[in-house]
Amino acid sequence: MKKLGTLTVAAICAAAPAMADLVFPSLSYRTGPYAAGGIPFADGYADYFTLLNERDGGIGGVMTRVLECETGYNTEKGVECYESTKGEGSLVYQPLSTGITYQLIPKTAADGIPLHTMGYGRTSAANGEVFNNVFNYPANYWDGASVAINYLLDENGGDISGKKIALVYHNSAYGKEPIRTLEELSAKHGFELSLLAVDHPGQEQKSQWLQIRRERPDYVIMWGWGVMNQVAIQEAANIRFPMENFIGNWWAGSENDVTPVGEAANGYKSLAMHNVGDDFPIFADIQSYVVDKGLAAGNGDQIGTVLYNRGLYAAMLAAEAAKNAQEIHGVADITPAMMRDGMEALVVDEALMENLGMPNFGPAFSVSCENHGGSGQAKVQQWNAATGEWEILTDWISSDRDVIDPLIEEDSMAYAAENGITPSCADS
């Protein structure tokens, strides 16, 4: 209660001056079955903007403000959060939930606010001519599925025909996303695909893993989130499934997912859309400008974890897009529409990341009106239980554009037809 009291006083003091600022809403979830993933992401997202405020005095001289709103990964609360924050001049929404993303796609289009779903959400939003306001760079689910298969191709000398691959997926819009791509890839490369759905929240997976034990697939790919990941890795360990043949997507590859399983999780692999660890110059700044001043979000104990880094990365991309928007329009206090233009003209290259203290943190990519999806590259990482660290195994692996691009075209055009959208670039 004492903490609450001091926070209250601090908030009342801080709330007094109301100046123009750049508002970045954070629809976070620090409660519920997905909190283990939501907390580090929200912390990283908030800390990066605190760093910008403390070190650089905001973006282009304008202070940033992170508006946090608790969704609990629940779509109704997500909608309520969106409605309550959109009036504050929110620049870009990052709900970190595919379910909420589906709610927000039409709403943000109607309100003209950009939506950035980094590595989640609706994959076909990569077609910027249909989804003017929605961005999902640097990579999307279909890229992820394809990268996983490409990695397996590489492992097997380019031939995985006749192999059995099982997909264990969260039985929701999120988990169902990769199925189409995997089916296409299965036809192309001749592997056998079996689908195993796990219902929300995913604590009960005995029957799925019994089936895996019976079918003995060569590889298991997982599209999981929250408590489902830990349970799946535990079950895989229980049936002695070889961990190095078990690959999660980038939402199933954080410390939270493997540490509960202990030694047995050693060798588990997952995709990575950015690098891991706190061995980047930016973490020294975070330590001195954020942590040492007592400004770290949450408990401040997540710094350097995979999902914290992802929050940091998401915030970095948002901040760079805001800088871009300021340059394009020559105004410091930008509007959501300007932010959209900044996102569409975003170029992230080695030099920029080096400059920000995050060398080789994510893939180099650029965004355009036609392509809101970025480069679609990812790495593969492996858990080392002895050292308690994720180790990056590969360089950036590209996805199979020949398969994905037609799928994106088909799905986005279906959306356009359903909703009466004429595909065209938004005029900036």
Place this chain on the structure above:
Amino acid sequence: MLYREAGDFKTSYGADNQTFPIAFDRRAYWVMLLVAAVILPFLVNDYWANAFLVPFLIYAIAALGLNILTGYCGQVSLGTGGFMAVGAYSSYKLMTAFPWMDMITVTILSGVITAAVGALFGLPSLRIKGFYLAVATLAAQFFLVWMFNRVGWFYNYSASGQISAPERTMFGIEVTGPNTEAWAQYLFCLFFVIILAWVARNLTRGTVGRQWMAIRDMDIAAEIIGVNPLKAKLTAFAVSSFFVGISGALFFTVYLGAVEVGEVYGIQKSFLVLFMVIIGGLGSIFGSFAGAAFLVLLPVMLKLVGVDLLGWPTDIVAHLNLVIVGALIVFFLVVEPHGLAQLWRLTKEKLRLWPFPH
């Protein structure tokens, strides 16, 4: 003083049996209707419509439905979420299969379909009672959600398994889809709430309602005095599901616009509506509204006070919400099993005597 029967003479049986026998209540009722239907639409903005008014109206319909079944007929149901899903998927299939159909017809037909499904799942109630029936309806909940997630036909084989409501207009004004104005959403729901509350009130005080209550109070005695349990129980299930189906349909078409069945219509929803009925008051029309308003408004108020005003961390406020709802349920079950409605009734009793209680 103001609140009393004295001087308000009734000269017919109709007048004597009216819903609000006290003139003050009658006037308050008409004033409230006037405010809700004529004044509020001009004041409502996106935030208040989406955060409070529209969910409140929709949950009020669901709570009315569950109250008919549980409060009036005494059949415990944990299948509300599943039946809401039936309403939502019916309206989705109707909207996509018959694009020319207007939204009122779609919504009512969704209710009719849900009523049929509800009556089907109500059949076990003829053999089993109490806890066992609760488990049977729980099975309905899980089966229905599983079916909508599993069978592609229900979501038109879309890649994500989600359903999303296409844009539809009434009298040239959009009522579904992202471009809907807040007042149109609100009025569309209000229309259904007023009609359905009126229907519920008049059903529950007529022959059908009296049969339900007889079954609730003692089913063997009811059978002996000539109430047909088959008819009474199945009509309760059907009418209740009709209400719940309409609320599920509105929840999908008007409020959320896109729905994932496991998340939106899961077991949580069944419990939420049950809590509304318990906190509001079992067997009371007013209680359904009070419970819905309370449970929809509580998290919003907590957030406004805790996060926006006092600046507490969002997760603490979210946890506080769980603690308060839990404590309230225990409190109401122990102290006032008839819920907010009974508190309201007691207040009215006191008001009649005020300021001279002796």
